[in-house]
Amino acid sequence: MGKHHVLDSMGAAFARADVGEIIVEKDRPGQPHAGKVFVAVHAHLDDVPYYAAGLCAKLMQEGYTGYLVRTSNDEKRGGQSTARNILSNEQEHAKMARALGFRDTYDLYYQNHELNNISSLDIRGRLIFLFRFLKADTVISFNPWGHGEENPDHSVTGRAVEEAAWMAAVETDYPEHMEGGFAPREILERYYFHGRPGQPYNRVVDIGAHIEKKIDAIVECRSQGGGGSGSKLRAELARQGKRLPVLGNDDRTADREYIRQFLLDDDREYGKPHGLAFAERFYHIDQRRPSVSKVDEYVARNAVPA
Numbered sequence: 001m002g003k004h005h006v007l008d009s010m011g012a013a014f015a016r017a018d019v020g021e022i023i024v025e026k027d028r029p030g031q032p033h034a035g036k037v038f039v040a041v042h043a044h045l046d047d048v049p050y051y052a053a054g055l056c057a058k059l060m061q062e063g064y065t066g067y068l069v070r071t072s073n074d075e076k077r078g079g080q081s082t083a084r085n086i087l088s089n090e091q092e093h094a095k096m097a098r099a100l101g102f103r104d105t106y107d108l109y110y111q112n113h114e115l116n117n118i119s120s121l122d123i124r125g126r127l128i129f130l131f132r133f134l135k136a137d138t139v140i141s142f143n144p145w146g147h148g149e150e151n152p153d154h155s156v157t158g159r160a161v162e163e164a165a166w167m168a169a170v171e172t173d174y175p176e177h178m179e180g181g182f183a184p185r186e187i188l189e190r191y192y193f194h195g196r197p198g199q200p201y202n203r204v205v206d207i208g209a210h211i212e213k214k215i216d217a218i219v220e221c222r223s224q225g226g227g228g229s230g231s232k233l234r235a236e237l238a239r240q241g242k243r244l245p246v247l248g249n250d251d252r253t254a255d256r257e258y259i260r261q262f263l264l265d266d267d268r269e270y271g272k273p274h275g276l277a278f279a280e281r282f283y284h285i286d287q288r289r290p291s292v293s294k295v296d297e298y299v300a301r302n303a304v305p306a
Contacts, residue, residue: 031063046225054207230258
């Protein structure tokens with residue numbers, strides 16, 4: 001699987017890890033990211049909870065302020081009418097974000113499973129504004145070129161995020177933003193979800209210390225994501241005159257323990273090769289440049305009096 005490196009407690013690391021070089025990212029003491037902002041962009045209520053809840057909780061503990069953007073209206077998930085599905089997913093999205101510690105949420109409300117029918121310029125433009133408005137340093141989202149992605153909402157969202165993260169730095173794109181006080185924003189760090197088998201990853205994030213936060217997030221995903229599965233199973237077993245001790249004696253415990261027992265298998269498997277209890281995988285891009293350019297170094301070495 002290539003070389004493995006661990007980020008040390010002082011944050012020493014490679015400027016960029018390419019595919020084939022796996023870096024294990026562990027918790028850092030204190031708040032080394034104080035003052036920084038990340039924006040996590042997903043399509044549906046349960047995307048961030050499953051793919052990146054541990055990372056988000058970790059970064060916020062280390063000083064980041066987090067914001068959450070949902071691109072779809074989730075109208076097709078929830079087992080109710082379209083209007084009720086939209087409402088239940090919106091309410092649960094807010095609860096889930098609070099459980100993880102996000103500062104605020106933004107819902108773009110594009111039609112569920114039909115984002116590929118929406119102008120990519122429209123989605124990209126709204127994200128550029130949000131990245132500038134929120135002063136984003138880091139973005140977290142789907143891999144825009146992820147292999148095996150079947151959900152059009154995922155692929156469209158990932159592509160729009162990648163383009164917006166680059167274009168947010170270009171002052172000639174949407175110059176009216178500058179007149180409104182929202183300066184260009186260069187976003188040099190990105191974490192892309194490892195969302196499907198076979199997708200590339202080069203960052204394994206240790207989320208063992210944040211697994212309770214991840215469970216807190218998933219348990220709020222009841223319209224989709226299995227957050228209420230434990231209490232449903234507990235009720236069904238009670239009708240049969242049975243019980244599972246692991247589900248406890250109340251619905252909240254049942255939901256949390258069901259998630260712990262049955263819905264975190266990927267995170268367990270991702271951690272095993274690295275001796276971790278739970279881990280999340282990402283394709284990490286770090287384009288932060290050195291403070292002295294190659295040209296500056298050459299000039300310093302070779303310039304002579306005129």
